Amino acid sequence: MATDSIIEIDNVWTQYGDTVIHRDLTLRVHSGEVMAIIGGSGSGKTTLLRLMLGLEPPSRGTIKVFGVPLQGCASHDLRQARNRWGVLFQEGALFSALSVYDNVALPLRELKALPEDGIREMVMMKLDLVEIDTMSMHKMPAELSGGMVKRVALARALALNPELLFLDEPTAGLDPERSHGFVQIIESLRRALNLTVVMVTHDVDTLMALSDRVAVLADQQLLTVGPLWKIVQHKDSFIQNFFLGQRKRCEQENIKDFRDKLAIN
Numbered sequence: 001m002a003t004d005s006i007i008e009i010d011n012v013w014t015q016y017g018d019t020v021i022h023r024d025l026t027l028r029v030h031s032g033e034v035m036a037i038i039g040g041s042g043s044g045k046t047t048l049l050r051l052m053l054g055l056e057p058p059s060r061g062t063i064k065v066f067g068v069p070l071q072g073c074a075s076h077d078l079r080q081a082r083n084r085w086g087v088l089f090q091e092g093a094l095f096s097a098l099s100v101y102d103n104v105a106l107p108l109r110e111l112k113a114l115p116e117d118g119i120r121e122m123v124m125m126k127l128d129l130v131e132i133d134t135m136s137m138h139k140m141p142a143e144l145s146g147g148m149v150k151r152v153a154l155a156r157a158l159a160l161n162p163e164l165l166f167l168d169e170p171t172a173g174l175d176p177e178r179s180h181g182f183v184q185i186i187e188s189l190r191r192a193l194n195l196t197v198v199m200v201t202h203d204v205d206t207l208m209a210l211s212d213r214v215a216v217l218a219d220q221q222l223l224t225v226g227p228l229w230k231i232v233q234h235k236d237s238f239i240q241n242f243f244l245g246q247r248k249r250c251e252q253e254n255i256k257d258f259r260d261k262l263a264i265n
């Protein structure tokens with residue numbers, strides 16, 4: 001078995017009553033890669049993310065993150081594993097009653113490992129990473145644009161210096177320009193912090209910009225896993241429809257050009 005697997009999913013089934021969502025999924029996420037998960041609406045992408053976060057157990061099979069089996073491990077081990085990952089939920093999910101500063105400080109305060117001035121230093125550093133200026137620090141979430149909410153949520157996800165980042169539809173709801181800017185921030189952070197990333201997305205630009213491999217969920221199974229340029233050549237009808245009119249863009253050379261431009265802009 002590869003030693004650099006950060007996430008190991010083995011023979012996982014998810015079932016609600018008689019309804020099977022996942023049938024015998026096996027997947028590895030390697031250290032330092034960006035693994036994208038795509039699939040139709042209701043194909044079980046978010047549920048798969050929730051399984052990887054230990055928020056719900058699979059009906060069958062095992063999931064290990066950092067070598068820790070999420071089911072049946074000691075609560076101390078689970079807590080330690082959780083402190084090594086950050087999550088950006090689909091809607092940003094900031095606490096509406098807390099300021100920008102307090103939202104980012106929250107995971108650090110919960111950890112009870114730093115004095116308040118240490119927390120302040122960390123919060124300022126994370127806000128700087130996601131390009132939120134100090135003027136906005138005391139704003140409430142309702143006063144922020146959609147793009148800012150995402151960036152603050154990303155700062156919070158990074159608060160504990162995670163090695164692993166989960167992103168659920170990171171660019172959903174952003175206009176193309178903001179989406180582009182947010183993807184650039186994720187890409188530069190990923191490089192600088194050497195992050196492993198698991199993201200659910202339906203956005204082809206985001207896939208082109210960030211993904212090293214793409215896992216396709218369809219018909220309750222993992223249809224295929226591979227680099228984007230290979231995935232688009234798959235004959236399956238879901239994949240064909242998903243990339244309709246975009247297959248040429250997703251050729252290897254075009255992906256490279258797209259990423260080069262992203263790095264320059």
Ligand SMILES: Nc1ncnc2c1ncn2[C@@H]1O[C@H](COP(=O)(O)OP(=O)(O)OP(=O)(O)O)[C@@H](O)[C@H]1O
Pocket residue numbers: 016021039040041042043044045046047048
């Ligand atoms: N706790 C639950 N109880 C019963 N059914 C559930 C539960 N959680 C999810 N489901 C069902 O599992 C299926 C997969 O849901 P999930 O949200 O993972 O899909 P998805 O691929 O993320 O969809 P979308 O792209 O529309 O967000 C859906 O049919 C959903 O209704």
